[in-house]
Structure formats: C-alpha cells, structure tokens
Amino acid sequence: MSARRGDSANTAGAPIEDLVGIGFGPANLALAIAIDDHNRRAPDRPIRAGFLERQERFGWHRGMLLEGATMQVSFLKDLVTLRDPSSRFSFLCYLRDRGRLADFINQKTFFPTRIEFHDYLEWCAAEFGSAVDYGRTATAVHAVRDGATVEAVDVVSRAVGDPADETVRRARNLSLGTGLAPRLPEGVALGPHVWHNRDLLFRAAEPAARRHRRFVVVGAGQSAAESAEYLHRTFPDAEVCAVFSRYGYSPADDSPFANRIFDPAAVDHFYDAPEDVKRTLLGYHRNTNYSVVDGELIEQLYRTAYQEKVQGRERLRILNTSRLTAVEDLADGARAVIRSLTSGETFTLDCDAVVFATGYHPADPRELLGGLAAECLTDEQGRLRVDRDHRVLTTDRVRVGIYLQGGTEHTHGITSSLLSTLAVRSGEICDSLLLRRTERDVLAGRAGGRADTADTVAAPVG
Secondary structure, three states: OOOOOOEOOOOOOOOOEOEEEEOOOHHHHHHHHHHHHHHHHOOOOOOOEEEEEOOOOOOOOHHHOOOOOEOOOOOOOOOOOOOOOOOOOOHHHHHHHHOOHHHHHHOOOOOOEHHHHHHHHHHHHHHHHHHEEEOEEEEEEEEEEEOOEEEEEEEEEEEOOEEEEEEEEEEOEEEEOOOEEEOOOOOOOOEOOEEEHHHHHHHHOOOOOOOOOEEEEEOOOHHHHHHHHHHHHHOOOOEEEEEOOOOOOOEOOOOOOHHHHHOHHHHHHHHHOOHHHHHHHHHHOHHHOOOOEOHHHHHHHHHHHHHHHHHOOOOEEEEOOEEEEEEEEEOOEEEEEEEEOOOOOEEEEEEOEEEEOOOEEEOOOHHHHHHHHHHEOEOOOOOEOEOOOOEEOEOOOEOOEEEEOOOOHHHHOHHHHOOOOHHHHHHHHHHHHHHHHHHHHHHHHHOOOOOOHHHOOOOOEO
C-alpha cells in the first residue's frame, strides 16, 4: 500500500489519494489489509490510501486489557479469515509467527485472551506504519468542487499537542472509523474520581491515597462485571459495590442459532428487511451483546459473593434493583447517591472512585463533515441513509464516497460496531472503491478522455 504524508494547506497540483481513513482501529486496519491484498493482486491498479490516528501508536481499548479477560468472539472472526482464510494476516499466521500455534491449539478454545488478541492487532498494524499518520486528529473535512460537483475532499488534521502543526490530505473517498464515545448518564462528568471503564487500568494504577477503600461500579454488562472482578481482585482491602437496576447479571445468549445474527449473511437479511422488522430483530437479539455477561464470569462473581458471606466479610456487594441518582467528585474521592428501585430508600456511598461501565455510542460523522453534511441524505428519523456497501447516500452533486465503519446499526444490524464482520465488510468497501473508480474512469472517457477533473480542481470550498 502506498501512502502520501500530509502536505501543506496548499494541495493544488498534489497527487490525490484514493482513500483517507480517519481513525486506525480494528475497522480501518481490516480495510488497510483488504487494500493491501488488492494491491498485491493488481499492482498495476493500486488503491492509494492513508490513515490518520489520534493515538501515538496503535491501541484498542487498552484501558480494559485486564489480565485473564477473554474475547467474546471466536479467533476465526479475526481481521481476514471470513474474507480470505489463506491471508497472511490471520490470527493463525500470527500464532505461527509468535511460535505459539501448537500451544494455542492445546488450550482447546476459540477465545484468546484480550491481551493476546490485542497483540495480534498490533502485529497486523505494524505492517502499515508508513501508511498511518499517528498522533494526528482530523479537525475538518472540506469539499473540493469542480463547478457544482464535489470531486474530492480535503482532510485537515493537526498534531496532538501542537495545534500549529496542520496538514491537509486530498482524497476521493473517506473511511470514517472514529470509534465510539463513552456513554454517561445525563449530568455526569468524568473527573479524578469519576471514571469510565475504558480507562480503568490507567486510572486504577494512578498513585493515590484511598481513604475510603471502596469502589462503586455502575452497569450490568460484560465490562461492568469485569471491572468489578478486577477491582475486587486488585485491591484486597477494598469494598466493591456493583450497582445495576436488574435483579442480577443476565447471561449472554451465545447459542449457535442466536449467533447467526453475527454472520455476514445476516447483514444482507437485515439490510433488506422492512423498518419494523429491523426494530424487532434488534429487540429479539439484544441479549447476544448488550447488557449481558459471560456465564462463567457470572458464576465466578456469585461464588465470590457467597464465600465472603460464609467468611463474614463481604467485600463484593451486589446492589441490585438499584440506580445511581447522583455522583459528586470530591477532593478525596467521590460520593455516590443510590436509590433502591423496590423500596425507594436512598443512601450515600463515599468511595475512592465511581466507575461507569455504561457503554458507548457512535460519534455522529456529520460533526466532522462540516458543510458536506448537508449533502448527506437522511431517513424519517434524521439518521444517515447508508447503502449496502457502507457508503453514505448523498445528493447527486457528490462524487466522493463517504464510508462508515460503525454507526450503521439502523441499516446493517447489530454487528455495526463489533468485530464479527470486519473481515467481510473491509472486502465490501474495497470492492466498492474499485467499482466507483471504474465508473469514474468510464465517465471521464465519455467526456473525451480528459484527465479526471479532481486532479486539477480549484481550491476547496468549505
């Protein structure tokens, strides 16, 4: 894969990249691999792509790489296998390269630890160091017009920590893989003693006096249960209070038939379904992914709570059918106000930190697209309309492809922000890039064989 580093703000006459990817997490990494596979097969027709990533190096949920925590998805749903089982970027090739293939097989499991899978992702990402500008944040996208038609975009980025270091990259297509933002209850702000679980390892390791020797974990899903278990194990002198509105942790449905909702074919079924069927399917199968916990972890936490009852010292407190109604970040800790949903009783817990394991929500890409957002089509609920190839549907004035790597649950189903279909999705986006380039070339030929106007377009219009 070839990539051009960001030019100065004046991009006139500079080569145009076929794609600029914003964010370089697993989704755009999988796309980089798919593009690399194409470029090796067709070196005479390469896709020129580059990526921007705000982190200084590749990282995926580093704050939740808890010791012993396992993936909830099979290693066969890595970045490539469902698209090309023979790829050199498969998890099995990674194991062979690390000298652990036989050892892994002897474990008789499909689920590596999260630490090992992260190492696999880093191993893949290392192949694309020249294609990624790390430590840069995309700040704006400007339309580049030829008359009334948007032929390309200029992506403006700044170096993290140095706003004066600004570059512009011009591209015919965008792939937005900016990830997810933490979801917090209304009125809650993160602070020194109010955390989101995504930062758990970093915040828990910070040296601080723990006056209260208590943590409060809010949430009922996998991350909440893992956070409670981690804090209980890591701080043997502390009480850990798990707060959630359910009666108990609910087990994830990972039965074979239910798991078909994560199959690539399920994306086709979902995309073609009527809107009311889409809502029904999401409702039926929320217990495969949302606010559910691995059964083994549930049993482990229950055994821990029971043994502590036997021993007469209960450090793991399950505050079920309860809700956190307020939290205050104090100088020496945090104060959590809890209300029982059954009795209505309200009580206060002073603690060293409150950890919100309350999930994530996708960022709205229109915030980055600026004036170009007005050219994007929406449905009756104001959501972006997205074609089957993961491209935002736009007015006819836009020839730029805007591909979404996430945030498409309403059109493509439950796997939108998950790993399960990344391999196949990256291939679909790569194929779409090639098809649209062919269409562009045909149009240019019909116009008299002239060079694509995007190579000589005027300065961008915001």
